[in-house]
Amino acid sequence: xxxxxxxxNVKVQDGFTLKCDNNNGNHVIFDEPEAMxxxxxxxxxxxxxxxxxxxxxxxxxxxFAKARGINLNDIWVEVEGDIDLxxxxxxxxxxxxxxxxxxxxxxxxxxxxxEIQDFVRFIERTCPVGDTINNPAKxxxxxxxxx
Amino acid sequence: xxxxxxxxNVKVQDGFTLKCDNNNGNHVIFDEPEAMxxxxxxxxxxxxxxxxxxxxxxxxxxxFAKARGINLNDIWVEVEGDIDLxxxxxxxxxxxxxxxxxxxxxxxxxxxxxEIQDFVRFIERTCPVGDTINNPAKxxxxxxxxx
Numbered sequence: 558x559x560x561x562x563x564x565x566n567v568k569v570q571d572g573f574t575l576k577c578d579n580n581n582g583n584h585v586i587f588d589e590p591e592a593m594x595x596x597x598x599x600x601x602x603x604x605x606x607x608x609x610x611x612x613x614x615x616x617x618x619x620x621f622a623k624a625r626g627i628n629l630n631d632i633w634v635e636v637e638g639d640i641d642l643x644x645x646x647x648x649x650x651x652x653x654x655x656x657x658x659x660x661x662x663x664x665x666x667x668x669x670x671x672e673i674q675d676f677v678r679f680i681e682r683t684c685p686v687g688d689t690i691n692n693p694a695k696x697x698x699x700x701x702x703x704x
Numbered sequence: 705x706x707x708x709x710x711x712x713n714v715k716v717q718d719g720f721t722l723k724c725d726n727n728n729g730n731h732v733i734f735d736e737p738e739a740m741x742x743x744x745x746x747x748x749x750x751x752x753x754x755x756x757x758x759x760x761x762x763x764x765x766x767x768f769a770k771a772r773g774i775n776l777n778d779i780w781v782e783v784e785g786d787i788d789l790x791x792x793x794x795x796x797x798x799x800x801x802x803x804x805x806x807x808x809x810x811x812x813x814x815x816x817x818x819e820i821q822d823f824v825r826f827i828e829r830t831c832p833v834g835d836t837i838n839n840p841a842k843x844x845x846x847x848x849x850x851x
Binding site: 559560561562563564565566567568569572573575577579581582583584585587588589590594597598599600601602603604605606607608609610611612613614615616617619620630631632633634635636637638639640641642644645647652653654655656657658659660661662663664665670673674677678680681682683684685686687688689690691692693694695696697698699700701702703 | 706707708709710711713714715716720722724728729731732735736737741745746747748750751752753754755756757759760761762763766767778779780781782783784785786788789791792794799800801803804805806807808809810811812817820825827828829832834835836837838839840841842843844845846847848849
């Protein structure tokens with residue numbers, strides 16, 4: 558299978574209110590709470606990262622349950638992650654991003670507990686977003702100075 | 705500064721259509737294109753990850769421009785990333801997640817090119833989502849078997 562390239566084009570709407578387009582008809586709005594200077598018209602990007610992880614795990618679970626012999630009744634995922642925001646504010650020696658991310662994968666299925674535990678491990682290793690966070694992609698930042 | 709914990713609660717609405725709530729009044733919808741079995745009611749989680757990265761870089765740029773001596777007129781970010789989906793489909797030895805992520809940070813500012821290039825490097829290292837992808841968080845997956 559060839560490489561698939563995914564895209565997002567992020568533009569400022571107003572203040573911290575941002576519109577992210579996938580160039581394919583869909584978008585998300587990210588913002589900051591009023592206490593952080595935003596208008597609270599969307600979740601913030603850190604919550605966006607957690608959402609994409611939980612959604613990717615949920616989709617992997619839905620996509621592969623049947624093939625893995627799981628009679629899935631329901632799946633939902635609660636994700637939480639810890640950041641020391643003093644790193645963002647410039648404190649030396651403090652990790653800027655998430656220090657720990659906890660993903661609770663709730664599964665209701667007509668299977669044994671062991672089969673479900675195995676399936677959760679399968680979801681973990683099969684989720685592209687999770688893999689990207691666990692096994693860093695090469696990230697290239699390209700400045701484009703507008704004159 | 706204390707640790708801040710961010711959250712997202714991901715539930716299936718229908719098929720691959722997922723609603724992700726930050727438990728604070730905001731949500732995003734993720735879905736898959738019809739060709740992937742979805743209803744195309746939202747971007748997919750991989751595009752969500754790229755969006756959260758681009759949005760986080762944009763916000764870091766907006767938040768710190770003045771303090772860094774940048775007279776910012778505009779900033780927008782185009783993010784793209786490559787995945788070989790055969791990894792997701794189970795091919796051995798293929799990275800499941802993004803192999804490379806390219807983020808083009810467009811900046812219009814009344815500054816020299818060198819000052820703007822420096823500012824882009826500042827944005828790169830100050831963006832919590834980018835740091836999370838570059839310097840992996842500890843990710844813990846907790847199965848919860850519903851009986």
